[in-house]
Each structure stands twice: as C-alpha cells, then as structure tokens.
Amino acid sequence: MLHIKALEARVEEKQILKGLNLDIKPGEVHAIMGPNGAGKSTLGHVLAGNPRYEIIGGSVSFNGKDLLAMPEEERARAGLFLSFQYPVEIPGVSNMELLKASVDAVYNYQGKTPLTTGQFLKKAKQMSKVANLDPSFLRRGVNEGFSGGEKKRNELIQMLMLEPKLAILDETDSGLDIDALQVVAKGVNSMRSPERSIVLVTHYQRLLDYIKPDFVHVLADGKIIKSGDKSLALELEEKGYNWLTGEA
C-alpha cells in the first residue's frame, strides 16, 4: 500500500523529517506516536502534498505509484485521505457542496459509477448519523463556527463518504471529549477492512484503547526509532518518550 523510504522534508529552512522509513500493507492499522515536535504532523502533511513542505530526499510509493510526483488532488483521488488536526473553515460554501464536489471527483477518477443526487443525499445523511452530527450541519458552511469536536466529526463524515484506501488521521483525538472520541473511533473501526489501511498519528495512547493498532511506531527527531505492537504504546504510556529518546 505505502512504502516510505528515507524520507527527508523541511519546512522553510528547518529540516523536520530526517530519513523516515515505513511500510504499510493493505488492511493494517498503524499508530505513529512521539513527542511534540518530532515530525508526526509533518508526515501527514508531506504525504497529502502540502506545498509548505519541501521534500529533500527519499521516496514514497502508494499502490505502486510515485506519490510525491502526484499533485495534491490526485493523491486524494487515488485514495489517500488526511484527516486534519485543524480543519479549515470555508464560510459560505456548504459542507454539502464540498462533499458533492469531492465525491464526484474521487468516484470519477476511480472509475466508480457516479452517485445520483438521491444516493448521495442518503449516504451523506447516513454518514452524519455515524459521526453523530446532525444532518443539518451538512447545509452549514464548511466547518463554519464548528467546535473542535464538530470539526473532527465533520472530517470523519468526509472520510466515510470518500472511502479512502489509506486514511491518515492526524491527532484526531486532540480536543475530543470521551464521548466524541468513542464516536470517532467507532466510525474509524467501521472502516477497517482487508483492503484499507489506517494510520493514526497521536500523542496519547488513549485513542488506541478504542482503535486497536496492528503496529505502533515511535517517531522522534524525524525518524522512526522503534516499532512494535500494541504493547509498545502501553510501555510508552508508562515510561514516557524520554525512555527512548534518551532525554531524561
């Protein structure tokens, strides 16, 4: 699904990723944990193609294609989804308008039969229910005046609608209370399938109580310094990151 090899990236003059390697196979759920400033969010931004980040080395292949050579929108169409830590507000453009344009573009690229208006509406309402967000939100401006939790649930609706092959959730748990966290986790779990991979970028192991990862990686100073299974997250919770980074 995704092969990241010796990836190096910088933002402005600061190098953040310093030779990151990661392999993700279909159906796997990976958690990437690490201290603040380690480059966790950068990884998501770089994979999604945020133009602020400059790639200075390495390669990324996504389903056999050179991901870094693909324009941002094509990455999304090919099945990569990034749930933003801080989703953007676009007042005056409704969530419905965004979802429709988005679903149409992705379906068209993937050669899927386009959804009729009726099918689209039915699905949008259904996914709103899964995200526990009142369907009336669909008519409101994109994230316009939404609370932090509502924004995260709106990201979940977009993800559920687009049915990505690889979903990267950047700090989805931040700013969520326990009820909202359970809703989002349930939505994410409903998407687990042998064809779909999920990457959870998180600072805390709390999220992993609800979405059980197959692999846990520790990212520090722009590299993955340790990989393991779910027990690694518990160990981190207990010992802190300093145990691995050596900064006592």
Place this chain on the structure above:
Amino acid sequence: MDHSIKQEKVEKQCPVPKIALEVSVDGAVLITQGKEQLQAIAPDSVVNDSLVTDKNKQATLTISANTGVKLPIFINWHNVTDTQKLILNLGENSHAFILESYTGQSQAQSYLDINLADNASLEHYRMLFEQERSANTEVLRLDRNAHYESFYLIQGLTDQEKSYDVNVKLQGEGAQSAIYGAYLTRDTDKIKLKTLTEHLVPQTISNEVFRGIVDDRSRVSFDGRILIVQDAQKTSGDLSNKNLLLSDKAHIDTRPELEIYADDVKCSHGATVSQLDELSLHYLKTRGIDDNTAKGMISFSFITEVLNHMPESPCRNRFRMKIAQFLGHTLGDIDDI
C-alpha cells in the same frame, strides 16, 4: 441560511420576480409597463402621471406619501445610447423596493436621482452588467429618518472602462444609508468605482462594504470617501473594501478616505488586498477537488460577507446564483435534508 436552498428552488421556478412596475430605457426610448398594477397595489402611490418623459430625456417617478410598494419596481437600462436621467421621489413614510439592471451594449451615461423624504425607506438592488463603455451616476438625498439600503453586483464584461459614481447625501437627522457590494472582474475588464457619502447633519449613520475578486489582467479602481461636515456631530460612518487578487497581473487601486470636520463622531475605514489562502486551497485539494473548483469555492466564500448583509429574498438568491456562476462554483441545490 437554512431557507436559502428552498428559496433558490422558488427562484428557479419563478425566474423573474413579480413586479409592480417596469421602467425600461431601451436605447433612447422609455417604456413603462404595469402602471395599473402599481396603482392597484397602492391606489394613490403614483402621482404626477407617475412617469413623465420630457425633452431632456428625463423621467420622474413619484411614490406618494404613506404608501408601501412591496413588490419590486424593475428598472432596466438596456442598450442606452444617450444620457438618460431617471428621478425617483419617495414621499414621506413611503417604502419601495427597486430592482435595477443594466444590460446590453450601453455606451452612454445613465443618471439616477433618488430623493427620500422624511421616514421614507428604499431597498435598492443593482445588477450592473454592461458590455460597453458606460458611466452610471447615482445621487441620493436622504431626509429625516430616511433609510436607504442598496446591494451592488458589478461584473466587468469587456476592456471598455465602466465607471460607477455614487453620492449619498445624508441631509436629515436620523438618516441612514447602507451600501453593500461585490465586484467581479476578469480578462481585461476595467472598472472604476467612486463613492462619496456626505454626512451633512448630526446623528446620521452610514455603512459601506465592498468586496471584490479581481482576476487575470483586469483592473479595478475603488475610491470611497466619507465626508463629515462640522455640524454633523454624533454621526457614525464605516467603510470597508476588501479585495482578493487571483492573478499577479490583476490590478487593484483602493483608496478609502475619511474627511472629518466634526469632533464627536465614530468612524472607521479600511481596505485590504489579499491572495488566495494557501491552506484553504490545500485543504480542498486533499478532498480531490481540482485547482479551479477549489479557487471558485474560496472566492465564493470571500464574497459571502456581502451576501450575509442581504435579507433572504429572491433577489438575494439571484445575486448568489450570479456570483456562483461567475466564479464557477456549483451551489448545492438540495433541499431534502
């Protein structure tokens, strides 16, 4: 906002709003239709033969005192070939609603002279889409407690310069004016917009908000001025002009100005010129949306502030649709949620 989608459906089924009276200046000929309708709505509202055309190509429409014309009066300037002047007088305590449009190959000057007597109020929607060089002047005089609110949608269509000159005179205490507008230009459009709001007496209020999207090699000049004379104490005047430049060849020249001679006033003015927000653009692209569509969405969002000032009405929806169409933004016309 919740009703806007339903309203749009209504609008689609009923593309031309029902009107009380239509005044068309077609070429050099002035035509009125529906005088009887207007009289049926408010029997005494039209006086002085309602419309008088004289040799100076000047027409006068007078709405008499204490009448309210709820349906819009439609004024259409079409293929104007010469200087045309229309005088509109609203009597005391009267209310009217004007929908004004400019279409076709106008090559001349249109002049609109509006007088609001004490307590009169007017809602004025202006859709300015001329194709040729043209100049439009609007002069307004507001007496005591008169209330004027207008909404502009200006679209440049060619490289022939179009100029719009608006002069609001707040000459009665308690008079209030509000002008909200959007201009959209592309290719080699040239638009010149000049507004002057004069606070001539105390306790008058004005507000002006213009937002523009300037693309390609188009050029816009915005010159907005608020004048407060020495006697005009306890007045308030606000002026804001914000622009989104979509191309590095586009040009905007904005000059908001305050000229204040009174000392007890509350005023603000400001102008900004910005470019598309990169993060918003990136966010939309990560949803598979192409560059053009994403730019259209962000541009539409930018203009929304002007639409937010408009009350829900078929006119608002017409503005909204026109703007969306120009920016290539597909509105969600789905009301089944």
